[in-house]
Amino acid sequence: METAQITTFLKQAALDAGFELAGVAPVHDFAELAQFKDWIAAGYSGEMKYMQARDDSGRLKRASLRSAIPWARSVIVCAINYNTEPPYSTGEAGPGRGWVSRYAWGREDYHEAVMRRLRLVEAGLHAAAISSDRQVPSTGENKELRTLCYVDTGPIVERVYAKYAGVGWIGKNTCILNQKLGSWLFLGVIVTSLELDVSLPAPDRCGSCTRCIEACPTDALVAPYQLDANKCISYLTIEKRGSIPQDMREGVGRHVFGCDICQDVCPWNRKAPVTALPEFQAREGLVNPALDWLAEMTPEEFREKFRGSAVRRAKLSGLRRNAVVAMGNSRDRRFLPLLQRLSADSDPVVAEHAEWAIKSITTSP
Numbered sequence: 001m002e003t004a005q006i007t008t009f010l011k012q013a014a015l016d017a018g019f020e021l022a023g024v025a026p027v028h029d030f031a032e033l034a035q036f037k038d039w040i041a042a043g044y045s046g047e048m049k050y051m052q053a054r055d056d057s058g059r060l061k062r063a064s065l066r067s068a069i070p071w072a073r074s075v076i077v078c079a080i081n082y083n084t085e086p087p088y089s090t091g092e093a094g095p096g097r098g099w100v101s102r103y104a105w106g107r108e109d110y111h112e113a114v115m116r117r118l119r120l121v122e123a124g125l126h127a128a129a130i131s132s133d134r135q136v137p138s139t140g141e142n143k144e145l146r147t148l149c150y151v152d153t154g155p156i157v158e159r160v161y162a163k164y165a166g167v168g169w170i171g172k173n174t175c176i177l178n179q180k181l182g183s184w185l186f187l188g189v190i191v192t193s194l195e196l197d198v199s200l201p202a203p204d205r206c207g208s209c210t211r212c213i214e215a216c217p218t219d220a221l222v223a224p225y226q227l228d229a230n231k232c233i234s235y236l237t238i239e240k241r242g243s244i245p246q247d248m249r250e251g252v253g254r255h256v257f258g259c260d261i262c263q264d265v266c267p268w269n270r271k272a273p274v275t276a277l278p279e280f281q282a283r284e285g286l287v288n289p290a291l292d293w294l295a296e297m298t299p300e301e302f303r304e305k306f307r308g309s310a311v312r313r314a315k316l317s318g319l320r321r322n323a324v325v326a327m328g329n330s331r332d333r334r335f336l337p338l339l340q341r342l343s344a345d346s347d348p349v350v351a352e353h354a355e356w357a358i359k360s361i362t363t364s365p
């Protein structure tokens with residue numbers, strides 16, 4: 001098979017595996033990766049150490065795929081839609097209800113759902129390369145076809161490669177947006193030593209829109225295309241361990257795991273199709289979850305309820321802490337007896353946030 005045929009075959013293999021979109025990006029130190037360095041230098045990645053990982057020479061691993069994986073020649077980027085039926089975070093919810101980000105509703109952790117499909121595409125690539133004389137890249141450095149599959153965990157800024165693979169543009173909310181599918185997309189990448197035919201980059205279609213920037217309750221989008229994770233509810237409720245800074249707690253609102261606001265307000269998501277895939281349908285209780293249920297959750301229930309769920313990333317302590325903050329923000333006095341109990345909780349983080357929540361409710365006019 002010629003390179004062009006392999007590329008066509010690969011895209012079809014991605015569709016056959018269940019992805020909606022697939023494209024190929026060259027390995028290059030794109031301008032956006034220089035901006036990633038600036039982003040790290042500005043401290044905008046907060047305490048996310050994996051983002052700041054450096055190689056032995058002190059270079060940021062994610063800033064240059066060429067340095068991190070010297071044999072890499074092309075990146076196959078695949079995307080799958082996880083949009084489900086409403087509600088959305090911007091809609092009304094009953095009293096005492098929190099919000100879990102849509103991407104974490106699913107019955108299967110998306111890392112596994114995407115990786116399973118990527119492996120099928122990877123197997124197809126190996127089969128296609130074996131049946132061709134193109135398995136040795138033109139540099140001659142590598143003797144065999146090499147591949148690595150990643151879902152979130154690789155030394156690569158996926159959305160930059162997604163842009164250059166034509167999957168979508170990077171919106172002002174920093175998410176990948178596709179003209180037809182919107183931004184409810186999980187990305188998976190296959191880094192390969194094979195030189196494939198590359199796709200055209202997706203053009204930016206945000207235009208003069210600034211809805212996401214205006215809607216962000218914590219002003220985390222400090223400039224178009226620029227997120228300060230320290231202010232982002234998603235970071236604060238999932239990645240941040242220990243205490244949430246006091247001045248950020250009110251802005252967290254009712255969010256207990258992630259935040260979808262800057263995607264929910266995006267006009268490109270208005271007509272985003274919904275998926276029928278069973279693994280992305282919501283687990284019971286996760287859509288507008290009851291705050292008191294989460295705040296009192298036991299380790300056994302957490303293990304049972306969130307087995308194989310992306311929600312585990314927040315850990316039980318973080319999830320309970322977030323529920324307590326959301327209770328404080330509800331200003332609902334019915335939570336006071338529960339919060340009194342939680343202010344003596346054996347988890348000092350939960351106890352301290354419960355004290356803050358009590359104060360928020362009792363001092364509210």
Ligand code: SF4
Pocket residue numbers: 173215216217218219220221227231232233234259260261262263
């Ligand atoms: S996820 Fe929420 S907090 Fe973060 S930038 Fe978007 S709207 Fe703002």
Ligand code: SF4
Pocket residue numbers: 171172173174177205206207209210211212213262265266267268
């Ligand atoms: S809300 Fe507007 S500016 Fe923000 S990502 Fe969507 S189209 Fe772009």
